[in-house]
Structures are given as C-alpha cells and as structure tokens.
Amino acid sequence: MVHPRHNAPLSDTALRVKALESLLVEKGLVDPQALDALIDTYENKVGPHNGARVVARAWTDPAYKRRLLEDATSAIAELGYTGIQGEDMVVVENTPEVHNVVVCTLCSCYPWPTLGLPPNWYKSAPYRSRAVIDPRGVLSEFGVAVPDTTEVRVWDSNAELRYLVLPMRPEGTEEMNENELAGLITRDSMIGTGLPKTRAAGGSAKADTQGRRK
Amino acid sequence: MPVLKADMVETLVNTGASCRADAKVAPRFRCGERIVVRNINPLHHTRLPRYVRGKRGTVERDRGVFVFPDTNAHGQGHKAQHVYSVRFTGRELWGPQASERDVLYLDLWDDYMDPV
Amino acid sequence: MNGAHDLGGMHGLGPIGAEPNEPVFHEEWERRMFGLFIAAFAGGHFNVDEFRHAIERMNPAHYLESPYYEHWLHSCETLLVESGAISRKELDARVAKLEKEAK
Numbered sequence: 001m002v003h004p005r006h007n008a009p010l011s012d013t014a015l016r017v018k019a020l021e022s023l024l025v026e027k028g029l030v031d032p033q034a035l036d037a038l039i040d041t042y043e044n045k046v047g048p049h050n051g052a053r054v055v056a057r058a059w060t061d062p063a064y065k066r067r068l069l070e071d072a073t074s075a076i077a078e079l080g081y082t083g084i085q086g087e088d089m090v091v092v093e094n095t096p097e098v099h100n101v102v103v104c105t106l107c108s109c110y111p112w113p114t115l116g117l118p119p120n121w122y123k124s125a126p127y128r129s130r131a132v133i134d135p136r137g138v139l140s141e142f143g144v145a146v147p148d149t150t151e152v153r154v155w156d157s158n159a160e161l162r163y164l165v166l167p168m169r170p171e172g173t174e175e176m177n178e179n180e181l182a183g184l185i186t187r188d189s190m191i192g193t194g195l196p197k198t199r200a201a202g203g204s205a206k207a208d209t210q211g212r213r214k
Numbered sequence: 215m216p217v218l219k220a221d222m223v224e225t226l227v228n229t230g231a232s233c234r235a236d237a238k239v240a241p242r243f244r245c246g247e248r249i250v251v252r253n254i255n256p257l258h259h260t261r262l263p264r265y266v267r268g269k270r271g272t273v274e275r276d277r278g279v280f281v282f283p284d285t286n287a288h289g290q291g292h293k294a295q296h297v298y299s300v301r302f303t304g305r306e307l308w309g310p311q312a313s314e315r316d317v318l319y320l321d322l323w324d325d326y327m328d329p330v
Numbered sequence: 331m332n333g334a335h336d337l338g339g340m341h342g343l344g345p346i347g348a349e350p351n352e353p354v355f356h357e358e359w360e361r362r363m364f365g366l367f368i369a370a371f372a373g374g375h376f377n378v379d380e381f382r383h384a385i386e387r388m389n390p391a392h393y394l395e396s397p398y399y400e401h402w403l404h405s406c407e408t409l410l411v412e413s414g415a416i417s418r419k420e421l422d423a424r425v426a427k428l429e430k431e432a433k
Contacts, residue, residue: 035365087232105338159321259383287379
C-alpha cells in the first residue's frame with residue numbers, strides 16, 4: 001500500500017516549513033499577513049457551496065445552462081466565481097447516456113473557485129492511477145452504480161482547463177427552489193465520484209446514475 | 215520582485231493567472247480529425263502522460279491557444295499553441311479488458327500529436 | 331519526464347481511502363505551506379510549470395510516501411535555492427536553530 005507516513009508533532013516537515021517561512025519573511029520576500037489572508041480564504045470562504053450554486057442555477061434556468069455548457073468560464077463568473085485554478089473552465093454534463101468523472105493523473109489540478117481545495121484522495125496515487133484505467137471500479141468504490149449501457153467519460157485535467165461535472169437533477173425535486181436544490185449538490189457529485197442527494201429526508205448517497213434510489 | 219500584501223490577496227484570488235496566450239497561432243488540427251499521439255519520452259517537463267503516447271484518438275474541441283509547459287518549465291519561452299480536447303476509447307488505451315463504453319479525454323497541445 | 335508522478339494506469343497503489351468530512355488542512359504546517367507557495371508564485375519566483383517539474387524531480391519513493399503538501403515544500407525549497415533567493419546553507423541553519431529551540 002502506498003500512503004503517507006503520519007507526522008509526529010513538530011516533525012521534520014513542520015520544522016522545515018517554519019524555517020522556510022521565517023527565512024522568507026526575514027528577507028522581505030513574503031508577508032505573513034498575506035499568508036494568513038490566503039489561508040483564511042481557502043479554508044473558510046471558497047468551497048463546493050460555490051459550485052453547488054452554479055449547478056442549482058443550471059438546473060432551474062435553461063438559458064443559463066446553455067451558457068454554462070458553451071462558455072463555462074463566463075457563466076461561472078456571472079455568479080462571481082473566478083480566479084486561481086478556475087481561469088479556464090469547462091463544464092461537462094451528466095445524462096442518462098453519459099457519466100463524467102474528473103481526475104488529474106499527473107498532479108492535483110482541480111477547479112478551486114467552484115470546489116475549493118481538493119480532498120487528499122483526489123491528490124493521491126490510488127485515485128490518480130485507477131480513475132483512468134478502471135473508472136467503473138472506482139465509481140463502484142464510491143458507491144456510484146453506472147449501468148453497462150452508460151458511457152463513462154473520464155477527463156484527465158493534464159492542461160490548464162479545469163473541469164466541473166454538472167450532475168443530473170434528482171427526480172421529485174420540481175418544487176424545490178434554487179437554495180434547496182443547492183443543498184442536494186455534493187462536492188463529489190461535481191467531481192463525478194458521487195451523485196446529488198435525493199429529495200428524501202436525510203438524502204441518499206447511494207443511487208444509480210438514472211437518479212433511482214438503490 | 216513584488217511582495218504579496220494582505221490587501222492584494224482578494225484581487226489575486228479572484229483574478230488568478232490564466233495560461234492562455236494572446237498569440238495568433240494557426241491550429242494544426244480540425245475538430246473531428248483523427249490523430250496519433252507522439253511517442254516522446256523527454257527528460258524535461260511534459261504534460262503528456264505515458265499511457266496515451268502512440269495511441270490514436272479524435273480531436274473533439276479546440277480550446278484555444280495556451281503556453282506550452284514543455285518549454286515554459288525550462289526558461290525556453292511560451293511557444294504558444296493550440297490545445298484540444300482529444301477523445302480516446304478505453305480499449306485503445308488499455309486493451310480488450312476495458313469496457314467498450316469507457317472513454318477518456320485529455321487536453322493535448324499541437325506539439326503532442328501527428329495526423330493519422 | 332517519465333517520473334513516478336505519471337501515475338495513470340499504474341496498479342497496486344492501494345485503496346482510494348476517502349476520509350469522511352475531511353478538513354481542508356490536516357496540520358498547521360500544511361496551512362502555512364499552502365500560503366507560502368501562493369505568495370512565492372505571486373512574487374514571481376517561479377512559474378507553475380517550473381513548480382510542477384520540481385515536484386517531478388523528487389526522489390520517487392519520497393514522492394509516493396509523503397503527504398501532499400510536502401511535495402510543495404520540496405518544490406519551493408528547490409526552486410528558491412536554485413534561483414538564489416535563499417541558500418541551502420541558511421535553510422539548514424534555520425532548521426537546526428528551530429529544532430534546538432523546540433527541545
């Protein structure tokens with residue numbers, strides 16, 4: 001198995017990071033308050049709730065959905081999500097015929113403005129190696145069942161395009177407003193390794209790609 | 215060199231740094247064209263994964279002109295060129311064990327491909 | 331380069347192991363390393379392609395076994411030393427000093 005060693009307190013790594021920061025600050029090359037602001041932004045402000053708003057808008061506004069599929073960068077910018085690692089966006093739509101999954105086999109490329117920073121599993125060797133060669137096995141490990149008749153489409157983000165999956169709207173959600181719909185849309189459903197929650201109380205993570213509960 | 219200050223963070227975060235290039239460069243490939251990925255094995259930086267080298271695919275969409283990482287990583291300039299989303303079947307990449315309905319898309323620069 | 335980072339299609343690397351309700355950062359040093367990379371990048375010390383290539387130049391076993399942000403640490407240390415912004419000597423001296431203070 002390949003997995004990271006666990007760090008002890010004040011590990012070698014923690015010391016090295018401290019050393020690097022203190023040297024760079026001393027030399028006037030970085031400002032620690034800028035670091036604090038960056039950390040706060042990505043730890044507390046930017047996250048998948050942004051992407052969920054994009055998806056909920058696309059589900060309720062067909063004209064927006066068309067714009068999103070044609071020029072994702074501009075459409076996502078309409079909702080105010082722009083910038084680092086989202087400068088060139090592509091949105092790919094799940095349908096009964098096609099299920100999309102996104103990976104970066106070479107490193108960890110991920111659409112930060114809409115999804116925040118990626119989880120460890122996305123950046124680690126097992127997902128990066130298997131998503132391209134055994135996508136159905138990977139989806140199965142995530143509890144997503146894809147019929148044999150559905151095309152599984154894997155997007156390896158090896159260039160600077162960043163991919164966001166537009167999941168299918170679950171059945172029985174016609175009465176829900178945009179905010180309520182956004183609450184159904186999980187981070188994993190926008191990577192392709194999950195599906196939106198269903199309307200049922202508590203939601204259900206396990207469903208098939210037709211939106212039917214298993 | 216400029217030092218990032220706290221009051222610059224919001225603008226930086228919301229602006230980012232696109233790798234699109236302004237250069238007017240003609241594309242080498244058309245949408246729908248069949249290509250074969252070059253079998254290159256450089257010691258330098260590349261964004262061409264080994265699993266796709268020598269494989270045949272179809273150009274689906276021209277994403278525009280971008281900086282070329284293979285040169286930009288080594289102080290050799292932007293060498294701006296077109297990037298395309300290229301479609302490969304799972305069977306082309308992995309053999310008959312792959313599901314016949316598995317497909318993979320990669321973004322490939324002009325310099326990574328040849329016409330079939 | 332044909333490095334260990336080029337993982338597509340490899341076998342035997344273990345289960346995906348998604349952590350439920352995973353925090354954005356697991357350790358304080360990860361937070362600081364994240365900020366340091368962005369600040370150094372914004373400061374023009376290297377471009378994103380150089381940054382990635384420096385990660386690719388890691389010892390392959392170290393690359394596969396280290397936590398993610400340790401890749402960023404390696405890359406930033408490497409590039410800042412190569413550009414002359416800092417020296418390996420002063421970095422090592424600073425680590426030694428902090429190690430002593432931590433005891």
